[in-house]
Amino acid sequence: MSRTKKLGPVARFRERGGVSLRKIRAEIEKSLKQLHVCPQCRFRAVRRYSVGIWKCRKCGFTFAGGAYTPTTKIGMAARRLKKTET
Structure with a gap:
């Protein structure tokens, strides 16, 4: 899998999806x-x-969870x- 310093494992999507979606995905995966x-x-x-x-x-x-x-x-x-009620 390809990786870059900026996006890490999300770089596998290359240019698909756009920068903003890949950044959101990078935060989720992190x-x-x-x-x-x-x-x-x-x-x-x-x-x-x-x-x-x-x-x-x-x-x-x-x-x-x-x-x-x-x-x-x-x-x-x-x-x-729940904490405030009890």
């Missing part, structure tokens, strides 16, 4: 591939197992609402 914090053990070891399924490599905790990130904006808003 957050998708990085390690995230586990909600149970608080260790940075969460990776995506499949679409919407996230798994911690340290404690083995598996949970459902967003397609590209372990938390979604709606999920965080719901958590805040």
Whole structure:
């Protein structure tokens, strides 16, 4: 696969889709591939197992989240609402 310094693995799309779409895709893929914090053990070891399924490599905790990130904006808003009600 082709790579460039600016876009990384998204360079495989070459000129298709335009610059703005490739930049958006690059941000999504960057957050998708990085390690995230586990909600149970608080260790940075969460990776995506499949679409919407996230798994911690340290404690083995598996949970459902967003397609590209372990938390979604709606999920965080719901958590805040629940916290203020109790």
